[in-house]
Amino acid sequence: MQSNRQDADLENWHDFEVVSRREIIALLRSIGEKNQLIRMLVQGEADVCVTSILEVDADNNTVILDCSINTEQNQRILAAKSLSYETTLDKIRILFESERVEKCTFEGAPALKIALPQALIRLQRREYYRMSTPVSNPVRVVIPLPAELGGGSSSFPLADISCGGIAMLDNKLLLGDSIGKQYTDCRIELPEVGPIVTSLQIRNSLDLTLLNNKSNRRLGCQFTDMARGALNSVQRYITKLERERNARIAGLG
Known part of the structure; x- marks a missing residue:
């Protein structure tokens, strides 16, 4: 639109x-x-x-x-x-x-x-400041797949994270692009902080064409049903990313 x-x-x-x-x-x-x-x-x-x-x-x-x-x-x-x-x-x-x-x-x-x-x-x-997550060693979210998508679970790299949600990359186009679709019991391993479990709701979808002509899909997801402890973990991880970024900028300066 x-x-x-x-x-x-x-x-x-x-x-x-x-x-x-x-x-x-x-x-x-x-x-x-x-x-x-x-x-x-x-x-x-x-x-x-x-x-x-x-x-x-x-x-x-x-x-x-x-x-x-x-x-x-x-x-x-x-x-x-x-x-x-x-x-x-x-x-x-x-x-x-x-x-x-x-x-x-x-x-x-x-x-x-x-x-x-x-x-x-x-x-x-934006209620929450979004931080890009590492590209070389990406943070990943493991999402249990419903039966209509084959069951089991699959892992997706994050593009960014905030206290409100994440953007993740679905390069195999496994999840579809249904706005409002919800996935429960999703697990994100936050480096040096630990794992969190939350439900995710897809809020926006963007199809990308990479330089090698491969397609990728960026899904913006909102945290739902997240426990306060998990939210605190996300905030600690964002603070850690900010410190690392600031240190890099200071080093370049």
Whole structure:
């Protein structure tokens, strides 16, 4: 899903795509109930209308929006082939899109109607600082595989780690790319700290093509059901990585 995101500090955010219909409906209803204003981008940043959600009609898969007070802008909105929307909910930015807008009425007043989005992007400030893990001697996570993936377990190298989760590399494409898929009893051996066990939920997926034309998949995973002791171990390991990195920088200086 492509969105108009021009933030210079986008690296300070991470995004989760929401594709669950139930979750999308719940998020949009919360935005409406809290009277959150929505920026409707008609032609990128050049033509912006402020609107709000009047109703989420789950039975008809539509969302009813307030129309602009500007008649000409309403005409441009109705003529547009695609529009982007941006709002916030509990300090988390929500982005979605629609292909077209139709005229309708809501409680006797003019309104706009769009199809229920099939996906949303939640942009959230990183709560946790992420540290890259060693490449030459990678930290690995062992994940028990469900029966539909052949059972047993498999080991995957980490790309980075934070107190919120990990990014791992699935070069054999064993796990698929299903956002929201959860794996339980995953074991990560943290060098000089010890093993931790946690559940992992896939939150984003990125397919990569390496220089040797081999494909790889980077999966961003969130820790779930993690014990406080395991979280403390992750924090100790991140602190260790920071110290080692700082020492390397000082040595190069």
